[in-house]
Amino acid sequence: MYPLGILDTNLLFLHPSGSVRIKTEIVVIDNCTSQHIIIGNYYLNIYGIDINNHKDRYFTTGENKRQKFSFSNIPKQISIIYSVKNTYKEESVANQLAEAHINPSLSPKMRHDHLDVLYTYKNALLSDNEPLHTIKGNEVDITLNIDRPYPQVLRRPTYTANPRAREASEKHIQELIQLGVPRKVSHDEEFEVTTPIIISWNNDKSRMVGDFRALNTYTIADRYPIPRIQETLTQLSKDKYIKSMDALKGFHRNVFDAQNLEIIYYYHSIWYL
Known part of the structure; x- marks a missing residue:
């Protein structure tokens, strides 16, 4: 209760x-x-x-x-009284959505329904214990089409970065560490495949991406490729309503198969996995 x-x-x-x-x-x-x-x-x-x-x-x-x-x-x-102060729900949602704001122009009933949905599905929101949810049960399996010893092209050195890009990469790395995504590689771990990172800029905003072009060359393609744009439009043609969301930043966190950890390994000033 x-x-x-x-x-x-x-x-x-x-x-x-x-x-x-x-x-x-x-x-x-x-x-x-x-x-x-x-x-x-x-x-x-x-x-x-x-x-x-x-x-x-x-x-x-x-x-x-x-x-x-x-x-x-x-x-x-x-009958439900919509003027009830849902203090417990308000606090629960506010703690998990500290940076979110509910439209103040909503009617009491609309606000009540909105909080009710957020509270019902609160497990889908971020928490202090798990700041970034993980998709489990669908581990990513990367299969290479070559055997050891791997070619030197798969062991890519880090790219030379200017001070601005290095500062941005440090910021992105620390943010991901706080979310629990990567971990630092210990001195006794050895990997045969390494991938450098790149800092790209758009409207003076930085984005960190991994340069997996060499790795993709030696990776067996997925049997379930991303659907073509025309296929997606054909499926949507039967729908009456289309809802879209433009978020500032979003993540889909999948778990790699344990045997693939030696492949997903990228360079920085400190190496991470």
Whole structure:
């Protein structure tokens, strides 16, 4: 069980000198129902409120204990109140999407539905324990069409980089290390295939890519190539709606087969795998 949100409401008790209105906050808990309401002694003593939970629920107020007031019948299925402050969902989503912003012009219902979807599929979002999700069960297998000893072209040295490109590459490497993608290669590890990295620029923004051209020359092509543009358009021609998303940065993290780790190895000022 976990809290879903808080309802701001008022409890109204009839009183001979005027109704008693108590402002309350009711915590809504998932998979949990409550049959009782607890009121502090401060209100009970001042207004003489006596709540009885016998066969029929009622309450009395003031000195007249014979005049009984029944509680309003509340249906078992309460319609969703979209003004509920979904504090638990808000905090949960905000912690995982610290850099994201929800459109403030959304209606309360739209915001509630949006948070509900994000919370339901929160396992698909990033977390501190796993900052970049991994696609498991579909390990990448790279098969070379040559045997050892491998040609020298597969052991590529690092490219000469200017200070600007080197600074950008250091930044990209550190970012990937924080995401848990590469690891540093120890001094006792030896590899026969190495790949240099390249820093490309577009609109004054840097992008780090691996130069796998030599490796691709000696790699057996995948049996399932990327579909042609015309094939994709043909499949989409039957759809009524097309939704696209342009993200600032995105990753698809696949796991390489253990026997391929010696192939995916690239050069930098420090070597990484």
